[in-house]
Every structure is written in C-alpha cells, then in structure tokens.
Amino acid sequence: MTAVQTATDTILEVNDLKTYIFTRAATVKAVDGISFNLRKGETLGIVGESGCGKTMTALSLLRLVPKPAGRIVEGEIVLNGEDILQKSEDEMRDVRGRQISMILQDPQTSLNPVFTIGNQLREALGIAHRENKSSMLSRAVDALRKVNVAAPERRLDDYPHQMSGGMKQRVVGAIAMSCEPGVIIADEPTTALDVTIQLQYLRLLKEIQAETGLAIIFITHDFGVVARMCDRVAVMYAGRIIEQGDVRDIFSRPAHPYTQALINSVPKLEQSVDRLYSIDGQPPLLSNLPEGCRFAPRCPYVSDQCYEAYPQSYTLNEGHYADCWALDADWQGTPIEEFVPPTGTAG
Amino acid sequence: MQAYILRRVAQGILAIFVISTITFALARVSGDPLNVLLPEEASEEQIELIKAEWGLDKPLHMQYFQYLGKLFRGDLGEAMAWPNSTATELIIERLPNTIKLSALALVVSGVIAFPVGVLVAIKKDTPFDYGGKLFAILGQSAPTFAVGLILMWIFAVQLNFFPTSGSGGVEYMILPAVALGYYNVAALMRLTRSSMLEVLDTEYVKLARIKGVAEWKVIWKHCFRNALIVPLTYFGLIGAVLITGSVVIETVFAWPGLGALVIDAILFRDYVVVQAVVLLFAAAFVIINIMVDVLYAYIDPRIRYT
Ligand SMILES: Nc1ncnc2c1ncn2[C@@H]1O[C@H](COP(=O)(O)OP(=O)(O)OP(=O)(O)O)[C@@H](O)[C@H]1O
Ligand code: SF4
Ligand SMILES: [Mg+2]
Numbered sequence: 001m002t003a004v005q006t007a008t009d010t011i012l013e014v015n016d017l018k019t020y021i022f023t024r025a026a027t028v029k030a031v032d033g034i035s036f037n038l039r040k041g042e043t044l045g046i047v048g049e050s051g052c053g054k055t056m057t058a059l060s061l062l063r064l065v066p067k068p069a070g071r072i073v074e075g076e077i078v079l080n081g082e083d084i085l086q087k088s089e090d091e092m093r094d095v096r097g098r099q100i101s102m103i104l105q106d107p108q109t110s111l112n113p114v115f116t117i118g119n120q121l122r123e124a125l126g127i128a129h130r131e132n133k134s135s136m137l138s139r140a141v142d143a144l145r146k147v148n149v150a151a152p153e154r155r156l157d158d159y160p161h162q163m164s165g166g167m168k169q170r171v172v173g174a175i176a177m178s179c180e181p182g183v184i185i186a187d188e189p190t191t192a193l194d195v196t197i198q199l200q201y202l203r204l205l206k207e208i209q210a211e212t213g214l215a216i217i218f219i220t221h222d223f224g225v226v227a228r229m230c231d232r233v234a235v236m237y238a239g240r241i242i243e244q245g246d247v248r249d250i251f252s253r254p255a256h257p258y259t260q261a262l263i264n265s266v267p268k269l270e271q272s273v274d275r276l277y278s279i280d281g282q283p284p285l286l287s288n289l290p291e292g293c294r295f296a297p298r299c300p301y302v303s304d305q306c307y308e309a310y311p312q313s314y315t316l317n318e319g320h321y322a323d324c325w326a327l328d329a330d331w332q333g334t335p336i337e338e339f340v341p342p343t344g345t346a347g
Numbered sequence: 348m349q350a351y352i353l354r355r356v357a358q359g360i361l362a363i364f365v366i367s368t369i370t371f372a373l374a375r376v377s378g379d380p381l382n383v384l385l386p387e388e389a390s391e392e393q394i395e396l397i398k399a400e401w402g403l404d405k406p407l408h409m410q411y412f413q414y415l416g417k418l419f420r421g422d423l424g425e426a427m428a429w430p431n432s433t434a435t436e437l438i439i440e441r442l443p444n445t446i447k448l449s450a451l452a453l454v455v456s457g458v459i460a461f462p463v464g465v466l467v468a469i470k471k472d473t474p475f476d477y478g479g480k481l482f483a484i485l486g487q488s489a490p491t492f493a494v495g496l497i498l499m500w501i502f503a504v505q506l507n508f509f510p511t512s513g514s515g516g517v518e519y520m521i522l523p524a525v526a527l528g529y530y531n532v533a534a535l536m537r538l539t540r541s542s543m544l545e546v547l548d549t550e551y552v553k554l555a556r557i558k559g560v561a562e563w564k565v566i567w568k569h570c571f572r573n574a575l576i577v578p579l580t581y582f583g584l585i586g587a588v589l590i591t592g593s594v595v596i597e598t599v600f601a602w603p604g605l606g607a608l609v610i611d612a613i614l615f616r617d618y619v620v621v622q623a624v625v626l627l628f629a630a631a632f633v634i635i636n637i638m639v640d641v642l643y644a645y646i647d648p649r650i651r652y653t
Contacts, residue, residue: 064556066548068472089562097559104550104557112551114572114647124558159648175558 011182011215012038012061012100017075019053019060026287030056030070032239038183041209043216045226045247047262048236049283054219057236058102058185061217063092080182097127101176105187105219107169111160117171118156121178128179147174148204166197170204177208188220202229223263227251232319235259238283238294245320253339255314255322258295260339293325301326303333348644355640359633366629371414374622423623428615434623437608442627444514445604448527448597449589451520455528456535456585463532464539464578465571471544479536486533491592495526495599512601523600527592531585535578542577546570576647579639586635590628 019031030053038044046054059065060072063084077084084095104110112120121140129139137156144152147170160168169189176184186205189198206229209216218229226233227247234244235258243256254260261279281298284290292307293299299306305325314327326336389397398404402413417424423434467479486494499522503511509522546552547570555569556562597606605624612620644650 059553062557064553093559093561095559096557102557104553106550109550110554112555112569112573113649115569123555123560127559161649172554175554179559 009039010037011040011080013076013078014061015076015078017057017060017077018073019056019065019070020073021056021066021070023069023287028287029239029289030286031060032286032289033075034234034236034239034241036234036241036244038215038217040182040215041213042232043206043209043218043230045218045220045230045233046236046241047220047223047226047233050221051286052236052283053239053286054236055105055187058187058217058219061183061185062096062100062102063087064096097124097179097181099181100183100185101179101181102185103169103173103176103187105189107172107189108165110172111168111175113160116157116159117163118158121156121171121175124175124178143174143178144171146177146208147171148200149174166194166201169197169201173201173205177214180212181214183215183217185217186219188218188222188225205229235262238289239286240294240323242295242324243320243322245317249317249320253316253320255316255320255327255336256295256324257299257301257326257336259322260336293323301334301336303331305332351644351650352641355637359637362633363630366633367415367418367626368411370622370626370629371411374618418626423626424619426612426617426620428612428617428620434620437620438605438623438627441603441605441608444602445593445597445606448520448524448602448604449593451524452527452531452589452592453585455524456531459528460532460535461539461571461575461578464536465543465566465574467536468540468543468547468574469566479540483533483537486529489529491526491530492595492599494529495523495596498522498526499600512599514601514603519600519602523596523602526599527589527596530588530592535581535585538578538581539574543570543574546573549573572646576643579643579646586632586639590631 014037015035016033017031017035018029018033021028021030032053034057036044046057048054056065056070059070061077061079063072063077065072072085075085079095079099084092087095111117118137118140121143122136125136125139125143129136131139140156141152144155149155149167149170155163155167160171163171202225205216208214216229218225220226230247232244232246233250234241235250235256236242237258243250243254243259250259251263254263258279265279279298284294284297290296290307292305292309293302293311296302296306303325311323311325312328313321313323315321316327324336325331326333395404402410405413421435423438426432426434426437429437463479467476470476489497499511502508502522509518513519552565552569555565560569593604594606594609596602597604598610601607605627609621609624612624
C-alpha cells in the first residue's frame with residue numbers, strides 16, 4: 001500500500017473531529033480535533049498512552065459515543081463518500097456492521113453471556129442476509145471456520161463462558177466481520193491474552209484483510225505491533241493526533257519528541273514488557289487542557305513559545321505531518337536531535 | 348440441569364424438615380400449651396385427661412416423633428379453637444384465597460415493575476426517571492396497610508370502583524393485590540433500573556449495536572434478560588414479603604385467606620393452627636426459592652454448569 005494512490009481510493013476521511021464528554025464537573029475533551037484518511041485495504045495504526053482518546057475516536061466513527069454524556073460536537077466523518085454525522089439513527093444502523101465495524105477492547109466481555117454464540121453470530125449475519133434457517137446455519141459455520149475455530153458446527157451451541165479467551169476473541173472477530181464491512185476497527189486488548197495467541201490473532205486479521213481488501217484501523221499501545229501490522233501510523237496524545245505518516249517514515253524519522261520517546265521506549269527483545277513507558281510525567285487531564293502544546297510539561301525541548309499556542313502542523317514528507325513548534329523554520333529553542341533508531345525493533 | 352434441580356429439591360426438603368423442628372420447639376418453649384387448653388381452676392384429673400388426649404404426657408422426644416409422623420402423613424393436628432376441624436382442613440379452605448391474592452400481587456408487581464424499570468433506565472436523568480424514583484420511594488416507605496387503606500378510601504369509598512372488602516370475584520382482589528404488590532413494584536423497579544443501567548454499559552451491548560442490531564432489540568433481547576438476573580434473585584424475598592404482607596392486608600380487606608386465619612388463631616391462642624400456618628409459610632418460602640433458582644439457572648446459562 002505505498003506507491004501512487006488516488007483520492008478515489010479513500011474509504012474513510014475524518015476531518016477535525018471533536019468528541020467531548022460532558023460530566024457534571026467538567027468537559028472532557030476526549031477527541032479534540034483529529035483528521036486522517038484511510039484507503040481501501042490499508043492498515044492504519046493509532047498509538048498512544050492509555051486515556052488519550054483512542055477508544056473514544058473509534059466509537060465516534062460508529063457514532064456510538066456513550067450517551068447522553070458523550071457527544072460529537074464538531075467535524076466530518078466521510079465514509080464511502082457520505083458524511084455519517086448527517087445521517088439519522090435509522091440510517092446509521094445500515095452503516096454499522098455493513099460499512100464499518102469494530103472489535104472491542106475487551107473480547108472477554110464482548111459476548112452476551114445468556115445467548116449461545118450461534119445465536120449471536122446468526123443475529124449479526126441476519127442483518128445483511130435474510131434467508132432460511134439452514135442456510136443461515138451454514139453461513140454461521142463458515143464464519144467460524146474463517147476465523148480458525150475448530151469443529152465450528154459443535155461450537156455454535158456453546159455459551160461464551162464455555163470458550164477460551166482466544167476463542168472468544170476470534171468469535172468476536174467473526175461477528176464484527178460477518179457483514180463484510182469495508183472498514184474494521186480493532187481495539188487491542190489492554191490486558192493481552194497469551195502473546196502467541198495474540199500474534200495468531202493479528203496474523204489472522206491480516207490474512208482476512210489480504211482476502212477481502214478490508215481496511216483496518218488498529219488501535220494499540222504497542223509500537224512493536226504497529227511495525228508488524230500497519231501501513232501508516234497516527235500517534236495520539238491528549239485527544240489530538242500529534243504525528244502521522246507512513247510506518248517507515250515514522251520509525252526512521254519520527255519528528256515529534258513524543259513519538260521519538262515512544263519509539264525509544266519500545267522494549268527490546270531482551271527487556272521485560274513491563275517498562276513500556278519510560279517517559280517521565282503524566283499527560284494532561286483532558287478536562288483541563290493547557291493552552292499551548294499538550295506535551296510541553298514532559299518535553300525535553302520545550303521553550304516559552306510552546307506554552308503560548310498549540311503548535312501548527314508541519315509537513316515533513318508526503319503524508320507525514322507533525323504538530324511541534326520545533327519544526328518551524330524560526331524555532332529559537334534547542335533543535336531536536338537527530339533521531340537514532342533503537343536497534344532490535346521495527347523491521 | 349436435571350441434576351441441578353434435583354439437588355435444589357433435596358436441599359429444600361432438608362430445609363423444610365429443619366423448619367418443622369424449629370416450629371415444634373418454638374411451640375413448646377413459648378409456653379405450656381395446657382394453659383391455653385384448660386381453665387385456670389382445672390382439676391388434676393382434667394389435666395391428666397387433656398394431657399393424654401393431646402399426647403402431652405409422653406416425653407418430649409416421643410412427642411416430637413409423633414408430631415413428625417403425623418406431619419409426614421399430612422396431619423397437622425386438630426384445631427383447638429375451631430371445633431370439629433383439623434388444621435389441615437382450615438388451611439385447605441383458606442389456602443386458595445391466599446394463593447390467588449399473592450399471585451395477582453406478584454403479577455401486578457412484575458407487570459408494572461419490569462417495563463417501568465427498563466423505561467426509567469433508558470430515560471435516565473429525565474422527568475420520567477425522577478417520577479419513577481418518587482414512585483419507588485413512596486412504595487418502599489409506606490406501610491402496606493396504609494397503602495391498603497388509602498387505596499380503599501380512594502377507589503372503593505370515594506370512586507366506588509371496587510368493593511371495600513370481603514370476598515367474591517376478581518373485583519374484591521384488585522385493591523388488596525395492588526396494595527400488596529406496590530412494595531415490590533418499588534423495589535423491583537429500582538433493581539431493574541440499576542441492573543439495566545449496568546447492562547447498558549457492557550461491552551456486549553456495544554457489540555450488539557456495532558453489529559447494527561435495532562435499538563428495541565438491543566434493549567429487549569440483549570439487555571432485558573441480563574438485567575433480569577438481579578431482580579429475579581429478589582423474587583425469593585418477594586415471596587417473604589407477600590406472605591408476611593398477606594397477613595396484614597387480608598385483615599385490612601377482610602379477605603378470607605391464610606393471613607386472616609393466622610390472626611384469628613393467634614387471637615384464640617390456637618397454637619396448633621398457628622404452628623401449622625407458620626410451617627406452611629416457611630415451606631412456601633422454600634418452594635418459591637427453589638422455583639426462583641431454577642428460573643435463574645434457565646435465564647443465566649453460567650449457573651447451570653456450576
Ligand atoms: N464515560 C466517561 N465519562 C467521563 N470520561 C470518560 C468516559 N469515558 C472515557 N472518558 C475519558 O475519555 C478519555 C479517553 O478515553 P478512551 O477510552 O478513548 O482512552 P483510550 O485511549 O482508549 O485508553 P486505553 O488505551 O486505556 O483504552 C479518557 O481520559 C477517559 O478518562
Ligand atoms: S511544541 Fe514544544 S513542547 Fe511541544 S513537542 Fe514541540 S518542542 Fe516539545
Ligand atoms: Mg481504549
């Protein structure tokens with residue numbers, strides 16, 4: 001997915017999306033003006049620390065922000081040429097599942113405990129196909145087979161609690177993909193299953209993508225996964241995308257100090273996975289954001305200018321942008337050091 | 348599932364056995380039954396006669412086995428205050444009335460509480476929700492007899508929609524059933540609301556929406572059944588509320604059920620009948636709980652396998 005691509009290839013275009021959560025105490029700006037494009041068959045990674053608004057971004061794309069507190073306050077979400085924010089709730093039901101779908105962050109609790117997985121799968125399939133019982137049944141079996149569930153006929157009558165975690169995850173995947181959507185968002189589990197099971201699952205997603213030409217938005221904490229899975233990356237920090245670009249560009253020439261720090265904190269093979277984030281300090285509260293650059297309190301290059309206004313977006317390369325004052329030609333502070341990629345990571 | 352039901356029934360039988368022992372013991376420690384059976388100036392001979400007649404001359408453990416043996420044959424004893432009637436006959440006569448009233452009360456509370464509970468959960472923080480909260484607080488704080496009297500005054504005395512009291516057709520049952528059910532409506536509704544809110548926030552409800560399932564189906568298929576699990580466990584307690592509540596409300600509305608019977612028996616100090624009715628109430632409680640557990644296992648498949 002490199003080379004020349006025309007704009008007609010775009011399946012999803014997000015412009016200046018803002019999703020706020022209005023609590024009694026404050027307004028939480030969970031998504032605060034993000035823009036990106038997704039092409040057919042492409043995989044976009046969204047990376048960022050916990051709480052930076054990744055899941056809220058994903059839910060916004062399905063218009064399933066938790067009601068009534070959460071609301072999309074501004075922006076455009078153009079999916080297959082139509083702004084879904086202009087659609088009625090009824091029209092949205094045709095969009096969900098069929099045009100865009102999502103695998104939730106916690107596959108362990110994503111299945112309804114009181115219905116068999118066959119029931120839940122057939123319900124999803126039934127939204128796109130109205131057919132008789134036996135052909136629905138064989139569709140359900142096929143859907144399970146596609147996600148490598150062994151002996152699918154026998155699993156249809158199982159309840160979720162009778163299945164292993166990895167199996168549930170694949171069933172959730174099968175349900176999300178049952179109506180053959182053009183875009184799927186996979187929110188990576190925070191408490192990852194077994195690493196090998198996780199890898200199998202990621203590989204499975206890629207295989208299905210290769211077959212169907214599905215576009216994937218992959219949400220993760222883990223730059224290592226991004227390197228393995230994605231064509232492009234968007235790095236989120238405190239409700240904004242602070243840098244985005246091709247995986248290669250981002251890994252070899254990350255422009256934003258935050259992205260650099262993130263890539264440097266990817267564990268090398270011999271390190272333990274516990275120390276994913278070695279950046280000092282905490283991100284700002286989304287209910288109380290500073291005027292200027294949101295990374296300023298943690299940034300080694302910070303200068304006065306950074307506190308005054310939110311940085312402009314600078315183009316570094318075709319499709320590679322970053323929001324940082326240090327990229328300005330008139331930057332007075334310490335210049336950002338030449339980035340030395342850590343060894344043993346991406347490839 | 349069958350093994351599960353069998354196990355619950357066996358536990359229930361054991362519970363009823365324990366309860367029967369306790370009622371027997373309570374009847375003995377709560378005073379000498381002779382004081383009730385005999386006038387104070389009774390002679391030695393009279394005392395001996397009565398003792399023999401009621402089996403009170405035998406040692407306590409013999410009395411207990413005798414009591415159990417009779418119980419096993421379904422014999423609850425001769426009523427003391429109702430000549431020529433056994434406790435069993437009295438109960439059989441009154442039981443259907445109480446069952447009818449309690450069943451109607453249960454239906455009233457379920458039919459109102461579940462849909463309203465779901466509605467106020469969906470309409471959280473709107474006037475609907477506040478109205479529901481007020482309704483619930485009233486139901487839980489007002490005593491059953493007061494609710495009964497108020498209903499009687501409004502709908503029977505003022506509006507003349509229903510008879511004030513007595514027995515007969517369904518029209519006699521409506522007011523006592525509503526009065527009896529109201530307490531449960533309130534509690535059930537609040538439970539349904541809170542568990543519904545919890546369920547609405549789960550990942551599997553999100554997944555249902557992501558699939559593109561229609562909103563009414565999300566609510567009534569995916570949420571409702573899960574949301575029922577908690578209020579349903581409460582149904583066991585409702586059994587208790589209905590039983591104790593029926594004692595009061597049957598008296599208020601002069602409804603000839605077990606509640607009214609036990610009040611009469613207490614007034615006449617007929618410990619045989621009191622003991623029999625208490626045992627029956629306890630047994631009913633156990634049976635209701637078993638039914639709830641079975642229903643619970645049916646609704647929540649995770650229970651069946653543990
Ligand atoms: N119901 C809510 N009420 C108030 N704030 C909320 C609510 N849901 C989420 N938030 C806030 O919105 C912000 C974005 O949350 P989001 O779930 O999108 O984070 P995330 O990037 O997906 O994090 P993680 O990696 O931990 O999943 C968080 O700061 C969170 O505190
Ligand atoms: S704008 Fe300033 S504070 Fe923000 S990342 Fe760039 S240098 Fe650091
Ligand atoms: Mg998340």
